[in-house]
Amino acid sequence: MTPTSVPGTIWLVVEFVMKVVALGVVPENRRPSSSSAWLLLILFVPVVGFPLYWLIGSPWVTGRRRAIQRESDQIIRDHMAGVALIPADAQPSAALRGVVSMDRDLTAMPCLTGAVEEVLAEASDTYAAMAAAVDRATRYVHVEFYIMAWDETTDVFFTALADAVRRGVTVRLLVDQLGSQKYPGWRQFGRRLTEIGVEWRVMMPIDLLRGRWRRPDLRNHRKLLVVDGDIALIGSHNVIDPHYDSARNRALGRRWHDLSVMVSGGIVLEVEAVFAMDWFVESGELLDRSAHFTPREPQPLGGSVNALQLVPSGPGYPTEPNHRMFLALMYAAEHTITITSPYFVPDGALLMAMTSAVYRGVRVELFVGEKADQFVVGHAQRSYYEALLEAGVHVYLYPAPAVLHAKYMTVDDAVGVIGSSNMDYRSFALDYEIMMLGFDGNLVGLLKGHDEHYRRVSSELTLEQWQRRPWHEKSVNNVCRLASALM
CATH class of the missing domain: 3.30.870.10 (Endonuclease Chain A)
Structure with missing residues (x-):
């Protein structure tokens, strides 16, 4: 064997070992389609596929985030232990009752009552409704969105947050870093929030200079608002102009069409629980249970009052x-x-x-x-x-x-x-x-x-x-x- 062939031989051996290891590791607890895609990448381009798999190959979080997820689930189970599976006057089919039961087993969230106050489609109407809810706040406002930008369309909402802080209302806000940082105004966004007195954190932060690393492919995509524990919004709207602050989108006439719902009643407790869990992960602050998790009396079903159940999911929930x-x-x-x-x-x-x-x-x-x-x-x-x-x-x-x-x-x-x-x-x-x-x-x-x-x-x-x-x-x-x- 010539000296020049030694590195090549070593690489061939390493490549062979990587491929054999991949065959035994990649398919574990993974969908066949995902396994096949990863194996093809590793087998054909191992120098790219194997490091990439090591970096982002697992769909689940581990360590502190996984531990917090388990702890939060147990707190919810203990807090909701005496709550019935469904409201007493609900009449689901046997199959639907089974779905509700499964959801509770997987997420700890029971089925409660709540009123659907309105369904919101137009972005400007949604931000106006959110602002109106914040204007009624007397204690606190909790905000969590994947994408946020303070622009002309969303100014009505952020102005309402500023007014709320001036009234003595506590405003906590979570925003996904990678989801939002590519949009105009991101560099000023945090400074503006701080200036108006909002307590804010980025979700899943990546800041190598400060030793903060999160897998870039795992993100917090939730969109929710809670006001005083009385009213909540969830849906698909991000807090940004529907053209996503893009001149090109405006020129093309491209705008995003969303749908969100505003709810009140007992279901707000579950939305609050999801925010509290995410806030604790990013800030280390546990919200006071007596101030934020007061049980509500069930409402008679019918009309705007529904039997409602929240289903959170993500890399902290391996059961999907x-x-x-x-x-x-x-x-x-x-x-x-x-x-x-x-x-x-x-x-x-x-x-x-x-x-x-x-x-x-x-x-x-x-x-x-x-x-x-x-x-x-x-x-x-x-x-x-x-x-x-x-x-x-x-x-x-x-x-x-x-x-x-x-x-x-x-x-x-x-x-x-x-x-x-x-x-x-x-x-x-x-x-x-x-x-x-x-x-x-x-x-x-x-x-x-x-x-x-x-x-x-x-x-x-x-x-x-x-x-x-x-x-x-x-x-x-x-x-x-x-x-x-x-x-």
Whole structure:
């Protein structure tokens, strides 16, 4: 063996060992599609694939964040131990009762009562409603959003926060660092919050100079507001102009279309619990239980009052509560399923649940944007259309250049789910999300009303149309489908 061949031989041995190790490690507790994608990357480009897998390959958090998640879950279980599974006058089907029971086992959150005060679609109306709620605050305001920017559209909300602080109200705010820092005004955002007296923290911070490192692929994608423990907002809106402060988006006419709900009553306690857990993770401060977690008397169901259950999820929940809830509701459907999701990249289980529903006579409708704002996810999503259309799923394309960003689902006339979670692997495992399930009140009807609007303005995609797409588009879609399993 010549001296020059020694490094090459050593590398061949190391590469072989990495590949053998990957075969034994990567598939553990992982979806087959994700395992296959990672193994292909490692086997074909080990010098890239193996370090990348070591860096971001695990979908779960460990260490302090995992310990806090377990501790928080136990606190909630203890606090809610005497609360019934569902409100006394609720009348869910046996299948729906099973879903609620599963959700509680996985997240510790029971089903409580709460009024859906309004469903908000237009961004300016949403920020005005949030500001109005803050204007009524007497004790505290809790704010948590993935993306936030203080611009002309959102100024009404931040001005309300400033006014609240001047009245003596405590305002705590959480914002995801990587979610927000790419938008104009980020460098001044924190300084402005500090100047008006807001207590704020970034979620999942990355600051190597200060020794703060978090995996960049795990993010907090939740969107919520709590005022005095009396009223809360959850949904898909970020706190930013609907053009996302982009001159190019304005020129193209591209704006984000969202959906959020304002709720009151007992369910606010659960939204508060999610914020308290995230606040403790980022600040180290435990919120006083007596000041923030006062139980509410159940309200009679009907009209605006619903049976409501919060379903938090994320890398701290290895059981993927939102994913299991979506699947269980689909299998419980008897007549209709409608799904609205901006990023729809189903795994095998979700695809099977949707198509199986069609085969047993359920009308399944999927509302997605005609053109996604993210290249890889958009093309990966399109790779599933043929299988869906062949099974008989009705796929509606919301017209471009608008970005349909609402995230909700209805099943029959019985149950609705709304929140921050997309229908993709990222939202099932890599991002912290929050969804709210509701029945026996007005939530389902309100959401189905938005189905009607989306159906009216969208075009239905047919199998014949889809099969005429050019071959190069099919190739791009399939490559992105493989890549999406790594995200």
